[in-house]
Amino acid sequence: MTIEQALRRHSLPRLESRMLLMHAWPELTHAAIIGYPERELPQDVEAAFDALAARRLAGEPMAYLLGAREFYGRDFKVSPAVLIPRPETEHLIELALAKVDKNAPARGVDLGTGSGIIAVTLALEAPAWTVGAVDVSAEALAVARGNAEALGAGVDFRLGSWYAPLEPTARFDLIASNPPYIERDDHHLAEGDLRFEPRGALTDEADGLACLREIAAGAPARLAAGGWLMVEHGYDQGAAVRGLFAAAGLLAVETIRDLAGQDRITIGRKAG
Structure with a gap:
């Protein structure tokens, strides 16, 4: 079978x-595909490509098939143990860098880090900061650690639920999180890419606000004076999260909309 036939x-x-096809045959380039469409595929490449295509036709996300997804201009490794990075989360990065001086020493933590996109990106964009990351999934932390090492980011990773694994006396200038916020019975969980993503990272198995309640309630004791809490949430949860x-x-509680005009990130600051 030739490249064009494949x-x-x-x-x-x-x-x-x-x-x-390029993933199944790493030495293949876009230029080779265009310039030599008549080139024959090795049998093992043909078999690997057919297997990948069958998985894609069954609905499996491209990010999992390729093992990576771009976020904030960098490639992050992903697996079915973590959510697929989405461009909406870049708004949280931009807000963090705007509200906390990226050139001054500061301490930040990413709760529910998943693949590590928030923590790793903040550590690289604001090298003066000390950045930590927490996740309840050991498999997710392994992915996040691998991304930090591959991209040269210094992040303190901790296994546990939300604030539990942090030092009791630690205070942060920034607490960021993209927690599970989909309601248990939301039909989207059975559609598209969400069918293949880790359910525990998508839904709290309740009303979609359980994790957000815990994060908001625990933030004042963990924020330094003047520190910021920033969370991503669903398009219809802005008012509820502002209430939390x-x-x-x-103070200074505000919900920021994404490029589609939907409520996406809510922020608030501790007095001081």
Whole structure:
């Protein structure tokens, strides 16, 4: 089978076919695909490509098939143990860097780090900061540690639930989180990429606000004076999350919309 025949073999978008073929045959380049479409595929490459294509046709996300996804201009390794990075989360990075001086020493922590995109990106974008990351999943932490090592980011990773594994006396200038916020019975959990992502990272198996309640309630005791709490949440949860922040005594509470005009990130500051 030739390169061109392989690209036409499955009813996939041509770009996806190209990406899967290049993943099955790492030495293959875009230039080679264009310049030598008549080139024969080795049998092992053909078999690997067909297997990847079958998984994609079954709905498996491209990020899991390729093992990586770009976030904030960097490639992060991903696996079914972690959520697939999404561009909406870049708003949280931008807000953190705008509210906390990235050139001055500061302490930040990412709760529920998953693949580590928030913690690793903050550590690289603000090298003066000391950044920690927490996750209840050992498998997720292994992915996050691998990303930190591959990208040269210094992050203190801890296994546990939310604030539990942090030092009792630690105070932070920034607490950031993209926690599970989908309601237990939301139909989206059975659709698209979400079918393949770790359920525990998507839903709290309750009303979608359980994790956000715990994070907001615990933040004042963990924030330094003037420190910020920033969380990502669902498009219809802005008002509820602002209420949680206000109940915790946080100031300057505000919900920021994403590029689609949907409520996406809520922030609040501790007095001081």
